[in-house]
Amino acid sequence: MKVIKKADKKTYERSKDLTNIVADIIDEVRQHGDETLIALTKKFDGIDIEKVKVEGWQIEKAYEQVSEETILHIKFAAKQIKYFAEEQLKCIQPLNLMSEIGGLEIGHRLIPVEKCGCYIPSGRYPLPSSALMSVIVAKVAGVKHVAACSPPFAGFGMIHPTVLVAMDIAGADEIYCMGGAQAIAAYAYGTETVTKVDLIVGPGNKYVTEAKRQVLGDVGIDSLAGPSEVLIIADETANPTFIAIDLLAQAEHDPNAKSILVSTSEEIIEKSMTELERLIPTLPTGQIAHQAWLDNGDIFLVDNIEEAIKMSNEIAPEHLEVHVANEREVAQKLLNYGSLFVGHYASVALGDFVSGTNHILPTMSTARFASGVWVGTFIKTSFHQFVSQEGCKNLAVPCMHFAEIEGLYAHRDSIRLRVEK
Numbered sequence: 001m002k003v004i005k006k007a008d009k010k011t012y013e014r015s016k017d018l019t020n021i022v023a024d025i026i027d028e029v030r031q032h033g034d035e036t037l038i039a040l041t042k043k044f045d046g047i048d049i050e051k052v053k054v055e056g057w058q059i060e061k062a063y064e065q066v067s068e069e070t071i072l073h074i075k076f077a078a079k080q081i082k083y084f085a086e087e088q089l090k091c092i093q094p095l096n097l098m099s100e101i102g103g104l105e106i107g108h109r110l111i112p113v114e115k116c117g118c119y120i121p122s123g124r125y126p127l128p129s130s131a132l133m134s135v136i137v138a139k140v141a142g143v144k145h146v147a148a149c150s151p152p153f154a155g156f157g158m159i160h161p162t163v164l165v166a167m168d169i170a171g172a173d174e175i176y177c178m179g180g181a182q183a184i185a186a187y188a189y190g191t192e193t194v195t196k197v198d199l200i201v202g203p204g205n206k207y208v209t210e211a212k213r214q215v216l217g218d219v220g221i222d223s224l225a226g227p228s229e230v231l232i233i234a235d236e237t238a239n240p241t242f243i244a245i246d247l248l249a250q251a252e253h254d255p256n257a258k259s260i261l262v263s264t265s266e267e268i269i270e271k272s273m274t275e276l277e278r279l280i281p282t283l284p285t286g287q288i289a290h291q292a293w294l295d296n297g298d299i300f301l302v303d304n305i306e307e308a309i310k311m312s313n314e315i316a317p318e319h320l321e322v323h324v325a326n327e328r329e330v331a332q333k334l335l336n337y338g339s340l341f342v343g344h345y346a347s348v349a350l351g352d353f354v355s356g357t358n359h360i361l362p363t364m365s366t367a368r369f370a371s372g373v374w375v376g377t378f379i380k381t382s383f384h385q386f387v388s389q390e391g392c393k394n395l396a397v398p399c400m401h402f403a404e405i406e407g408l409y410a411h412r413d414s415i416r417l418r419v420e421k
């Protein structure tokens, strides 16, 4: 393997300052509730809002500000995401077994969390797709109370109308105009108007992510999202233009976004870089994409496709694209990724918006053990046992033995008193 380009800086680091700033914000929200939410919206977003909760008339007004074409395409994406979530829901089943031991019935139920809060980041552009990805899936999972929030967007004094419409189409039960660490604190502990939730889902900037880390335990979270990443595996059959634009598509998300190219072909690498240079000036986001590529981009020339697979499995990228001849065979051997895009035409953008798979995905190598947001994120697998007198008797001897080994005598006697005549 030969390193052609390697980023030297880390894309995500937690500082003590960040920890302290966020801890203070959380304390403020716990003490002063809505008052803090309104004050911090003024401080960080520069916008005066009267109320945190978004009302029906504000949603109606948002529909008037969004084109019919946009609404049509939001509905298209919503339908795909819902379809995929419904089919995934069918894959997870409750279980109830008559055990081989007489009088013992064991199993699990699938129980959705009761209340969840979705965070939709503000971003440089509105992110209606992010509203669909969390809210729709929560609803399909059976969550009764699904809240959505996002900070106000400059120029509107309110959540961006496109995002508000997407939240409504997705089926949000309550919508709040709030963002940053204070929004996470409000979801975790509740305020006068914000309902306390059981689970918080959705990506955000470093303040949002650090707040999710600090409230974890008092409330559930999906994951701690770092900057977005793509890894592209390419052999000599790959199209350099497709590679270049996909590297830039990832890089344009964020100055910290990371694009990685792993190829078996020196020629493809060279041609892709020529294409990348050519394409940058054609993009309105060219400058940020270029900077992110310069700062965080990596290129590795590998000896063979097996080495590329091994590398990819070690890196465990959020998005993984496969631009090779025997794409299915290679795909089969890839084990660590958030979402996999197989074939020369499978651009990550399709999964970002419309294919139906989720775009809230594990980053920073956490795809080794974590999954993206799906119906299962919102559903608990809760165990049960039904035990008759006979069942208790049949389990008594080994159970009491364990209790004695572990020195738990009330445990032993909770069985003994039931089975002794």
Ligand SMILES: NC(=O)c1ccc[n+]([C@@H]2O[C@H](COP(=O)([O-])OP(=O)(O)OC[C@H]3O[C@@H](n4cnc5c(N)ncnc54)[C@H](O)[C@@H]3O)[C@@H](O)[C@H]2O)c1
Residues within 6 Å of the ligand: 021, 040, 044, 045, 120, 121, 122, 123, 124, 127, 130, 151, 178, 179, 180, 181, 182, 203, 204, 205, 206, 207, 208, 225, 226, 227, 228, 253, 254, 359, 360, 361
């Ligand atoms: N992984 C994904 O699926 C995905 C998708 C879209 C966006 N994102 C991420 O979402 C993020 C969007 O970032 P954003 O900042 O535009 O929106 P954001 O909604 O995450 O954060 C905005 C809020 O941050 C708070 N904030 C800003 N400056 C602050 C400061 N100095 N101190 C305390 N709080 C402060 C404010 O409350 C502000 O409203 C990016 O990091 C992007 O990578 C991820």
Ligand SMILES: [Zn+2]
Residues within 6 Å of the ligand: 249, 250, 253, 348, 349, 352
């Ligand atoms: Zn993207």
